[in-house]
Amino acid sequence: MKDILYKYMSRWTSLNEEDQQIIVNEIRIEEFTKGTVLFRQGVIPTACYFILEGCVRQYSINEDGREVTSNFYTEEQAIAIFNHHKPDKSSDYTFVCAEDSVMVVGDLDLEKDMYHKHPQLESMTRRMMEQNFSQVQEEFAAFIASSPEERVKTLLMKRPSLIDRVPQHQLASYLGITPESLSRIKKRIQ
Amino acid sequence: MKDILYKYMSRWTSLNEEDQQIIVNEIRIEEFTKGTVLFRQGVIPTACYFILEGCVRQYSINEDGREVTSNFYTEEQAIAIFNHHKPDKSSDYTFVCAEDSVMVVGDLDLEKDMYHKHPQLESMTRRMMEQNFSQVQEEFAAFIASSPEERVKTLLMKRPSLIDRVPQHQLASYLGITPESLSRIKKRIQ
DNA sequence: CTCGTCTATTGACTTAAGTCAATGCAAGGT
DNA sequence: ACCTTGCATTGACTTAAGTCAATAGACGAG
Numbered sequence: 001m002k003d004i005l006y007k008y009m010s011r012w013t014s015l016n017e018e019d020q021q022i023i024v025n026e027i028r029i030e031e032f033t034k035g036t037v038l039f040r041q042g043v044i045p046t047a048c049y050f051i052l053e054g055c056v057r058q059y060s061i062n063e064d065g066r067e068v069t070s071n072f073y074t075e076e077q078a079i080a081i082f083n084h085h086k087p088d089k090s091s092d093y094t095f096v097c098a099e100d101s102v103m104v105v106g107d108l109d110l111e112k113d114m115y116h117k118h119p120q121l122e123s124m125t126r127r128m129m130e131q132n133f134s135q136v137q138e139e140f141a142a143f144i145a146s147s148p149e150e151r152v153k154t155l156l157m158k159r160p161s162l163i164d165r166v167p168q169h170q171l172a173s174y175l176g177i178t179p180e181s182l183s184r185i186k187k188r189i190q
Numbered sequence: 191m192k193d194i195l196y197k198y199m200s201r202w203t204s205l206n207e208e209d210q211q212i213i214v215n216e217i218r219i220e221e222f223t224k225g226t227v228l229f230r231q232g233v234i235p236t237a238c239y240f241i242l243e244g245c246v247r248q249y250s251i252n253e254d255g256r257e258v259t260s261n262f263y264t265e266e267q268a269i270a271i272f273n274h275h276k277p278d279k280s281s282d283y284t285f286v287c288a289e290d291s292v293m294v295v296g297d298l299d300l301e302k303d304m305y306h307k308h309p310q311l312e313s314m315t316r317r318m319m320e321q322n323f324s325q326v327q328e329e330f331a332a333f334i335a336s337s338p339e340e341r342v343k344t345l346l347m348k349r350p351s352l353i354d355r356v357p358q359h360q361l362a363s364y365l366g367i368t369p370e371s372l373s374r375i376k377k378r379i380q
Numbered sequence: 381c382t383c384g385t386c387t388a389t390t391g392a393c394t395t396a397a398g399t400c401a402a403t404g405c406a407a408g409g410t
Numbered sequence: 411a412c413c414t415t416g417c418a419t420t421g422a423c424t425t426a427a428g429t430c431a432a433t434a435g436a437c438g439a440g
Contacts, residue, residue: 062335070331081327084320092328119309126316130274133323137271138282140330141260144366145252147428148397168418176334181397183419337398338427358388371427375388 001029001102004052008076013124028105038079038095042100045091047137048080055165058093064169069173072162073096081107096160098166130180148177152185191219191292195243198266203314213308218295228269228285235281237295238270244291245355248283249363259363262288262352268322270296288356338367340377 002024009020029052032038039045041060047165049056051073058071058079072081082091106114115122141153150165155162162171174184192214199210219242222228224308229235231250239246248261248269260283263269272281296304305312333341342365346351352361362372 035435039423049288060331068331068335070327081320081323083328084317084324085322085328093331100347108365115313122312122316123305126312126319127274129316129319129323130271132275133271133319133326134274134322135314136326136330137260138273138275140326140333141250141258143330144260144364145258167416169416178398180399180420184397195384333398357386368428369388370390370429374427 001052004076005104009124011073012128014088015120019120020116023121026114028107030103030105032097032101032103034097034100036097036101038097039091041092041094042090044084044089046108047076048108048111050078050080050104050105051075051103055100056095056101056102057098057166058095059170060093067173069170072159072166072174074159074165078128081129081132098170123179127129130144139182143176148175148181149185149189151175151188152175152182191242194266195240195294199314203310205310208252209310213311216304217299220289220293220295222287222293224290226287226291227291228287229281231282231284232271234279235272235297238268238298239285239296240268240270240294241265242292242294244293245288246285246346247288247356247360248285250283254262257363259334259360262349262356262364264349264352264355268318271319271322291340333366337349338365338371339375339379341365342372343379 005024006020038049038056053075056073056079057069059067059069062068079095083089142154146154155175168182169179172179175182195214196210228239243265246263246269247259249257249259252258269285273279332344336344344364358372359369362369365372
């Protein structure tokens, strides 16, 4: 499992193998069963996560009590940015494992120390985040400009496996449409 | 104009006034007239920007030749994340001044040097970006979950000045609806 | 001042998605 | 094996947004 991590880190840092090992050894890897809640809407998260295997769904309960899915995270994706813009830093979302999953778990209270001990780590984090950010912005722009049907097609192109991995009504919510519409769009586009 | 910058930096760093001055003195502040293009879709950006005054519109031309507005940046917003996820780093968007504007201009090729010279700057950048990122994610989640009419209401709430600052058909595009619909929605909600 | 261009509004019509309700299906529990 | 529960599909109907076209106002150029 750690080899995924080494492969990933090599893409992002110029650290030599030795230094990488030191960092990886300080890292906690945990397994979670499907349905495990990482943290709930309203609480202040104490950890961040990097998915090595599995799938995590991000959702919230809106004013009229409906569940709104806002993201799915899968292999090699980080769950690390939550409500830094809110004064109290509490999460607006609940994160729950949609499958049995294996993740790197990073303690947020150790973050500063880690950056201090390994200055290259802050740099790596920043660049990962930039990449991540730019991807989200692109997705957002594409979402704005497309119809429900186009959004379904795009998802089928870009993340075909999601369809089989998560319940359809959650996918519908993630696409901003009703489950009925998703069902009909699927039929329409075969 | 630089006082806006000092105020802003104080919110983000623990640098003393002296160090702030050193950094601010290395910084380039430029004025742009309405219509000035910062950089075009397809080219690799060489600078990043921080708006002190004015408004910048981000748009792209899609496959069928239509102009799609994907963002408006105004005072105290940074234009700094472009296509770090694409191998060639070329911009998918054109950035154009929607008003006469004053901005901090940061050379991207000096970025590394600056971070090396002022380690706290990388830290500050990272935290600004985290905040920014988390805000975009929240907006995205809200966008997904709301109807065109709700999106208009939300925009009127959160950025009321935009309505007067930019042409309505660009706003419509930014909201993912047609200009006709925006006109009707406005009438509907008075 | 007038012309031309660009933009916002309005109307008539179409269409895709939402809503509500019924049915069917599969998985899990007893 | 049965029942329950939750999910996907389908149908009938409503509605809001899209499309196309016409009009009218604002603005700048000449």
